Amino acid sequence: MTLNNGALNNGSATQSDNKLNQDKATPLRVAVLVLNKGDTALNGLSDELAHDSSLMIELAQFTTDLEMALNLVAAGEVVTIESQQSTLLFMPALMAAQRKLHPHAYLAGMQYDQTAQGASVKALGQAKRDLAKVNCQRSLVIDSEQMYQQSQVAFDALCQLINDIAQRTITRDDNSRHYWFTERYQARVATLNLQLKPENEPMSHVAMVLTQGTGRLKASSLLKAERLFCLLSGTSEAELSQGLWALAAKLDNIKMMADDSKISSALLALMQQNLHEFKLSTSPRFALTLQASNIESLAQEIVSMSDALSRVFKEKGQYKTPAGSYFTAAPLGQSHLAFVYPGVGTVYHDMLSELHHYFPALFARLEQQGDLKAMLQADAIYHSDKQVAEQMSLGNMAIAGVGASYLLSKLLMDEFDVKPQYALGYSMGEASMWASLDVWQQPHLLIDKTKSDPLFTSVISGDLTAVRQAWQLPLDEAIEWNSFVVRSAPEPITALLDRYPRVYLAITQGDTCVIAGCQHSCRELLKELGKRGIAANRVTAMHTTPALSQHDNVIAFYEQNIMAEAVNHPVTFISAADTGKGIDRGVGDQQGQLSPKLIATSIADTFCHSLDFTALVQSATRQGARLFVEVGADRQNCTLIDKILKHSDREQLLDNRLSSSANLTSQCCTVPLNAKGSSDIATLLKAIGQLISHRVPVSLTVLQLGLKRQLALHQQLNGNDANTLSRGEA
Structure with missing residues (x-):
């Protein structure tokens, strides 16, 4: 039933006699859902409830319409407010619970006042909420001279805020968006403040308080008409070529x-059928991935891939395009798959900010398992000021780095069912691998320890008390510590260290090294070396001689209980503690099983000694690792590994020990899951495409479910019943 605003206003609720304002101490308990035009809608909500049994208000004057809806809800009715683009559905919270519906949000307070602050205080008081617990505050001015247009703006703002709550998304002032983090076990709370003009009205401000509902918006589809992804398989070059031209046809x-919407629907259907056929294929030897942003680009990708096939097969190499299309004629398979975990310093402002739209269930699980906000150091990483993330302390960077690796590991393993055969880490990346691969029982316990333990706050960082003790400095003498990346082999640096006792060779990594220590001494050594160093401006004595005094403390810090099944873990964990000694083995191989003490000692050995990442990568390849997937923020380790493999090839060629056709570079592949400055989803899909072409078992379910929802949406929009509500999307 449609209610006529003009007729109902005679005797309807007003600001002075609003039934809902009679008892300001009682919170509103109104379940709210947003139904965007064309969206499939709510789990268990039938068309009969939404249209036949509900009262519909056509949007005209926002505040009056909203008051009318709330008074009807207070009388036990189900009400919708309709606009051209969206519908807001209101019902008593108890009714929603009885019908087992999952509201996007609850409207818990709505109050008027002469000032914005007064209205907000009243509304929060009605909602029984503290201002300190409000996660998001939005304000809007409504001009009564343009009432209809302004009502639409206010209505859209309310719908957007409810959508953001349901999608767990915060929109900052610059319109950038990221996950809506909260303290653990705390619901999201938001306020919307409207200023009504002219301001000389007695109650010119209205505030609304919204709290998190039990409903979440469905995951966005990884694939769409503007993000195309197709897979082809075959046992030979001829079969792949035939598949390419069949797809082109x-x-x-x-x-x-002729119709763009029909083209979009047809592309979605094509990808859906393509993934279905690929999934049914009986594990052929070769697979290629095609990716593009539109149909014309996809056609060009097909031409480029077709032209490259013969050369790739002849060289047993690989071919990839900037768009993400990929093929290898020498697939490495799961048996050579290694997860690589980056160390401190790779995290960056707004990292991984897109992922929650596509994997909301994953984020919900991680929130239940631990403090996701603390794990990712969200207050710094997602701060509006980029410099806050750049100026994080060593401990906080370490926490955020482990958190990023943990999240991406769970994404890859839980959502795509990718399982590694090997794991290795760069520096503190070794801690990330133990935390991320289901070894430690409670890795989240290390968050608070890292923030408070002197080891990270003052001993090997901050005041550098371990360095002060090693250098025998008085308390009043300042330590000017820095580290520098220098393009040099380690030998020339090592030859000079005796003359610079306060300089240390901290890290060896391919064609570069990292020296650390007294800033003045480092600069003097670089001058004598005839090399230019790039200052890292980071205060940490990891991988230097002074850190050796903390070996027992590091063991104590990382000695964590492990899961019972982790004793005989299927992954081979490769540590720089062994490879630095020239030993090719996994942690626990000699003992036959893993233990908390063994793991902690391995981390401490890596932590307190110079890190030879070159030796670590070379040892990993000798043990069988060939396909290196970087599981963490950015792609710095992929760059280093590529350089290390090329450097190793050159050395072996000079020694006449290797033919150019059998080099490590062609036998190995690096795959980043994330890259600073690139789209999270574009980089992820490129990685998935590479893994599939390397014949690593990858679940396609996430891709298929997204396409299924996209197709349902397109069919609904293109049908005659575009506003019909259907089941399953709450």
């Missing part, structure tokens, strides 16, 4: 459609 047919 299908695209030609789609291009002939």
Whole structure:
């Protein structure tokens, strides 16, 4: 039933006699859901409830319409406010619970006042909420001279805020968006403040308080008409070529459609059928991935891939395009798959900010398991000021780095069912691998320890008390510590260290090294070396001689209980503690099983000695690792590994020990899951495509479910019943 605003206003609720304002101490208990035009809607909500049994208000004057809806809800009715783009559905919270519905949000307070602060205080008081617990505050000015247009703006703002709550998304002032983090076990709370003009009205401000509902928006589809992804398989070059041109023919047919919406639907259907057929294929030897942003680009990717196939097969190499299309004629398979975990310093402002739209269930699980906000150091990483993330302390960077690796590990393993055979870490990345691969029982316990333990706050960082003790400095003498990346082999640096006792060779990594210590001495050594160093401006004595005094403390810090099944873990964990000694083995191989003490000692050995990342990568390849997937923020380790493999090839060629056709570079592959400055999803899909081409078992379910929802949406929008509500999307 549609209610006529003009007729109902005679005797309807007003600001003075609003039934809902009679008892300001009682919170509103109104369940709210947003139904965007064309969206499939709520789990268990039938068309009969939404249309036949509900009262519909056509949007005209926002505050009056909203008051009317709330008074009807207070009388036990189900009400919708309709606009051209969206519908807001209101019902008593108890009714929603009885019907087992999952509201996007609850409207818990709505109050008027002469000032914005007064209205907000009243509304929060009605909602029984503390201002300190409000996660998001938004304000809007409504001009009564343009009432209809302004009402639409206010209505859209309310719908957007409810959508953000349901999608767990914060929108900052610059319109950038990221996950809506909260303290553990705390619901999201938001306020919307409206200023009504002219301001000379007695109650010119209204505030609303919204709290998190039990409903979440469905995951966004990884694939869409603007993000195309197709897979082809075959046992030979001829089969792959045939598949490429068959796909090209299908695209030609789609291009002939005159309607853009039909082209989009046809592309979604094509990808859905393509993934289904690929999933049914009986593990052929070769697979290639095609990615593009539109149908024309996909056609070009097909041409480029077709032209490259013969050369790739002849060289047993690989081919990839900037768009993400990929093929290898020498697939490495899961048996050579290694997860690589980066160390401190790779985290960056707004990292991984897109992922929660596509994997909301994953974020919900991680929130239940531990403090996700603390794990990612969200207050710093997602601060509006980029410099806050750049100026994080060593401990906080370590926490955020482990958190990013943990999240990406769970994404890859839980959502795509990718399982590694090997794992290794760069520096503190070794701690990340133990935390991320289901070894430690409670890795989250290390968050508070890292923030408070002197080891990270003052001993090997901050005041550098371990360095002061090693250098025998008085308390009043300042330590000017720095580290420098220098393009040099380690030998020339090592030859000079005796003359610079306060300089240390901290890290060896391919064609570069990292020296650390007294800033003045480091600069003098670099001058004598004839090399230019890039200052890292980071205060940490890890991998230097002074850290050796902390070996027992590091063991105590990282000695964590492990899961019972982790004793005989299927992954081979490769540590720089062994490879630095020239030993090719996994942690626990000699003892036959893993133990908390063994793991902690391995971390401490790496932590307190110079890190030879070159030796670590070379040892990993000798043990069988070939396909290196970097599981963490940015792609710095991929760059280093590529350089190390090329450097190793050159050394072996000079020694006449290796033919150019059998080099490590061609036998190995690096795959980043994330890259600073690139789209999270684009980089992820490129990684998935590479893994599939290397014949690593990858679940396609996430891709298929997203396409299924996209197709349902397109069919609904293109049908005659575009506003019909259907089941399953709450």
